[in-house]
Amino acid sequence: MTHRQPLFLARAVLLTLLAALALTACGRRNAELAEPAAAPPAPMMAAPGFGGGAEKRARVQQEAASADQAEASPLQRFLAVRQDLNVEVPPEQLADAWAKVRDLCGTLQCELLSSSLLRETPQQPGNAQLEMRVLPADVDKLLGGLTLVANVVSHTTTSEDKTAEVIDVEARIRNRTEFRDSLRVMLRDTVTKRTMSDLLAIQRTLSDTQAELDAMATQRKVLGQQTSKQHIQIQFMPKRALVRGGDSYNPMMKALRNAGAVLAESVGALITFAAAVLPWFLLVVLPVGWLARVLWRRRRAKAA
Structure with missing residues (x-):
């Protein structure tokens, strides 16, 4: 009996240790199951001098995404629009019509680039010109005001893709x-x-x-x-009355109206011819004629 007691005590201690270990393992397992899932580890920051390839790849991917987005979105078009107009105005109203259109440009979103006015003279008819840049929203207002003071003869519109x-x-x-x-x-x-x-x-x-x-x-x-603005150029011309048209055309009346002009041109040509010939007549023809007369008289006297 004395020999079996130590063996029994050793077995009891061993069983107690195994039970304690089993309880400890079960407690840890239950704690792990009770805890929430751990968050994924944060990405490591690249140290200076390293990770340049990853940054470059990320930039390339971002640029590719931006390019794909730009291709998907509609392309904005930039057009340079130009309009050229020729208008006719009665000669006595030309300066007034030119001034009204110029003043109308000042009330709109319009930039006046150049303007010129040549009044009518006996030698040449009058004309005027305006060159402007107008916001597209105000183009119709400007052209509407132009049609109130002038008659549009020609209107040309061109556009260039920029x-x-x-x-x-x-x-x-x-x-x-x-x-x-x-x-x-x-x-x-x-x-x-x-x-x-x-x-x-x-x-x-x-x-x-x-x-x-x-x-x-x-x-x-x-x-x-x-x-962003349209280039508009307006050429003002005096209105010319058509003389030849239907029953109003009369050759005799036209000849009588032109008789004075023809006579004046003929007299002018004669005066021009006389002014051109007179110096040569005085310097050449008159001395030669006088010398020929003197020689003829001497010869006649010798013969007598």
């Missing part, structure tokens, strides 16, 4: 802007060691890039003016 040129200029502006910003970042960088010649080269490149950006911005502004 879409490709506008897109090209805007793309170059974006690219040069990014390049300029990168140059500014390089100049502000105090960590990288650069020589004075490197800094001067960066500064020169930055100045040239800024000059290119200013020129392209001016070009884009000009394109915007051409495509």
Whole structure:
């Protein structure tokens, strides 16, 4: 009996340890099942100098998505529209009609580019001209006011597509802007060691890039003016009365009306001829005639 007691005690201790381990494992398992699912690990930030390939791929994917979106959306068209009009006005109303249309342009979203007026003279008929840039919403108002004071003889409308040129200029502006910003970042960088010649080269490149950006911005502004407003040119002419038409045409009356003009032209031609011949008559014909008369008299005297 004394020999079996230690063996019994050892078995009891072993069973107690196994039971404790089993209870501990069950408790841990229940705790894991009770806890919520852990969040996925946060992405690691790329250290400076590493991960550039991933950033580049992400930028390429973003640009591709933007290009696909641009292709899906309708393309905006930029058209430069020009209208040329020839109008007739009674000669005595030409200056008044020209002034009314010019003043109407001042009340609309209209930019007056040039204007000229030549009044009628005995030598030439009068004429006038207006050149404007008008917002499309006000074009009908301007043309409506024009028809109230003049008779439109001809009206020509032309348009030029500037879409490709506008897109090209805007793309170059974006690219040069990014390049300029990168140059500014390089100049502000105090960590990288650069020589004075490197800094001067960066500064020169930055100045040239800024000059290119200013020129392209001016070009884009000009394109915007051409495509946002319509170019309208109006030529004013005096109305000419048609003399020959139906029963009103009479050859005798026309000859009588033109007789004075024909007589005046003939007298003028005669005066011009006399003025051209008289100097030669006085300098050449008269002395030669006098000398011939003197010689003839001498010869006649000798013969007598």
